Amino acid sequence: MSTWLAVLAVGLLGSLAAALWRVWHGPGQADRMMAAQLVGTAGVGLLLILWAMGERAALDVALVLALLAALAAVGFVKASSVDGAGDPEEEAPDPSMIKGRRHDP
Amino acid sequence: MTVYAVTGALLVALGLYGLIAARGLLRRVVAFNVVGSGVFLMFGALGWYEGHTDPVPQALIITGIVVALSASALAVGLVVAHARVSGGQVLEDDAP
């Protein structure tokens, strides 16, 4: 069992490393952010495996990580909205913005 | 677990380089956090003994993490305010 868990852990770490590759190569900010999200999910998976290996408290760590994993991405979408405090969903249907775009060269 | 202690030491070196050599101010804040976590990692790994880590370093590390977070928050606030005023995120070498 523990051998299998170790194999799983190394495999998941490989998946995590691939996500790091995508964070590096991007190319867009969205790609990097999504890859970071995958690192979070892989991290949660790894914590579950460490829990199964006998580290009892790893489950709570996984809980906290799963709970807060999305926060950085939310921070990202806020920061990349027009005024830095908005929401990408608000901006798409905003008529003034569409009008503004039409006048763009 | 020596590998974690060595990693911590290397993180300290890496972070120190960034903290001193980088010009971008936010980058230096990031580098400071890397040094901090390197020191903590060293501390924790050196306190590891037969499957557990000495609770005293653990407690000190948690205190240290809070202190580092506080410092980072103040630093980020200053960096943003400085950028708003000066339009840049570098310190001009005004000191003679």
Added chain:
Amino acid sequence: MTPLIALLALPLAGALMAVAVPHRGARIAGVVVVASAGALIMLVAQWGIPHAAPGGWGAPLGIMLEADGLALAFMAMVLAVMAGVCATAAPMRELPTPFWPLALLAWAALNAIFVSRDLFNLYVGLELLTLAAVALVATGGDKALAAALRYLIFALTGSILYLAGVVLVYSAHGVLDVSLLAATLPAPTDRVAMGLMTAGLLIKTALFPFHVWLPPAHAAAPAPASAMLSALVPKASFVILLRLWFEAMPDAADDRLLTALAVLGALAVGHGGIMALRQTRLKQIIAYSTVAQIGYLFLVFPLAGGDGAAQPWAAGAWTGAVFQALSHGLAKAAMFLCAGLWIIAVGSDRLEDLRGLARGLPMTAMAFALAAITLMGLPPSGGFTAKYLMMTTAFASGQVVWALVLAGGGLLAAAYLYRPMGALFAREIPAFTPVPRYLQAVPLVLALLAVGMGVLSDGLYAFLQLGRPGTAEEGL
């Protein structure tokens, strides 16, 4: 509540109250000053070494606090400076409200550092001090932001290096208490640990060549904040250095290393003095003077450390350095508070704008002159006692070169302080906004205290020997 705990808890409680009731900040600070003075008088009257073990555990599990002569003397100096700062800052409308909680937090951190015997607790205290001090610089407004940032980056580098050293100490010895460390066998990693901690603290103390953050930060802050920053903040990390080298790990001392520290000190005296000569703004001059004055402190390491620690004259050199730190604190606070009042009076700290101001604000000019006497090390000031003690040690131990540094530094100080004095006492009738007399009296009191330290040096000398490491009987 024991007076020792009161000294720690009062500024802390004051800071919390100043956050809860912000518009009463000045009044709260006033109460803290008065109550702390009472506690301090009780402590000094006991004439002993009070200590406390928060939680009742004691080292190594708990933290030990101890108010030896050194700690008490510094806490008294801080109290005097804070009283002056609060008195002058209270009527200043343009100070932002957060000034008060920040000033009280810095005070709490200083007291916590002076009495702490635990290396990690010292780290937390240092960080509290740093954040409060940087924020105090930032109260200077937009023009102070770059200086505050530079200060923060240096200070954070310093504290993280210090912490790395603490980590090595704990990992090697399993204790963090200064007294317990002194009793442990040396470990091979102690050199690295001491090197890291010392390097970190040198950055925080702004010793040459790590001083570049200090003049812009101290000059950019509002004058009451500058007074605290220049007079008090570098002293905290210096006290930790004293604790490390003279109490925790005297065995780690190496003559070459101690000499190197003093060489940096000598360079600081020279560089700070010359830079002070070249400034045109008073606050810049005073700030560079701090760089120079800090340099003197580091002469203590070869004079009283290493082989010198075993010699009878060690007490003289060690006490001399402490005298220097204390008298510089009082004098420097007086100078910055003068500068603040003059900025109120004429709206600038350019030397040409200060011409003839001695006629308008005679008490402040008097205060500045007295403070200058202390910085130059002329009798009968506390600065003179400091230099006298260090010089006699230098001659007694055959390290004449450091005596030359002391003498040369005094001449430089005379040179760079002559310019503002010349401007102040110029025969001109300036136009200025009047400043209330009681405000003018504040820096005068501080400067008189700095001079008084020299006049009453016997009692202070004896007091400082309470709990002095390796106490020697050799007196003045």
Added chain:
Amino acid sequence: MTLDLLRLLLTIALTGAGLVFYVAGTLGLLRFPDTFSRLHALTKADNLGLGLLALGLAFQAPGWAEVAKLALIWLLALLAAGTVAQLVARAALGRGAR
């Protein structure tokens, strides 16, 4: 005895399947040509991966409290991944990213 064996086999099978989905998601992340298809592959695959992993490990849980925590962790990860995928996609669209 046999029940333990069954649980062990289930754990190995489910966690193995979970790993396969993780790897599939990762491959999608590495190989797919544009942001949106990568995004799509990613959320689907790694959520299933984590779900199978949690399910498999649940058979090793000492009590129901742990099983409940495992379920909660998976639900939170699902919620987070779904939200993040939508928001990040919109942010990318709004900026005219590929």
Added chain:
Amino acid sequence: MAVFDLALCTLILLAALAAVAGPGLFRAVVFFVVYGVLIALAWVRLGAPDVALAEAAIGAGLTGVLLLGAVGRLSRAGADEPLTSRIDWPVALAAGLVGAMLVWAVLSLAPGPGLAPAVAEILPQTGVENPVTAVLLNLRAWDTLLESVVLLAALIGLWPLARGGAWQAAAGPVHHALPDGVLAGFGRLLPPVALLVGVYLVWAGAYQPGGAFQGGTVLAAAGVLCVMAGLVRAPGMAAPLWRLALVAGPGLFLALGVAGMAFGGFLLFPTALAKGMILAIEMVLTLSIAVTLALMVLGPPEGGGAQ
């Protein structure tokens, strides 16, 4: 698992390298967020789950919001990072020297149990069963009291940076979001769960990993999310209640510490009362930490926003 540890350490170093020296500020910050996840894993491997919890909550959660928000604000201020690709050799040499000394020191230190046996011995007298909480809230309570004040100092330090000097205004910019959108929905779903988890961490911290700081961070994250989702207005310091929330934790801590003098010493919690006193301090401290952290992450008041 040696392979796993080695691989994890390699990834940690690579992520740190990218965060410190990789080109592009945004990428560097994303790498730093990822680095937090990896470090949390390392702490679990080192048998330090209390630290792992703190790192997961901060490194992977709050720091990400803080830094990514800063990247956005900097780029809106037109303050881009200067491009530098060359290596500063003197600094690299100095940093390398420090690193080499540390590696040498780390390798020459023999591992030992440290103070762990001594802590285990007196643990029954501390009122808690988790040794880390015992060290934090009882043995070294003075450190922790000062630390809670450090947090406060950093927040007060942000006040002078408020736009137009209006430090009592609501923290950060005025956040808004589509009322029925995904973000708002997320902001409604997550905080109740986070509230439960946060309280659980504090309460459970007495006998298992967790505690005021970890719980407070989770609560702070919930609060920040509520504000960012446009559901609630960020608190401002004009309201006495919020100012009280900031100081309540350190205030109670200090007050009970001074009250301990009646039992024989500063911050002394007699064994019979220790559990209750520590839990009371932790609960209130959690609240203060949560409010302080949330305000810190939201940033100094920016007035009415850019609109």
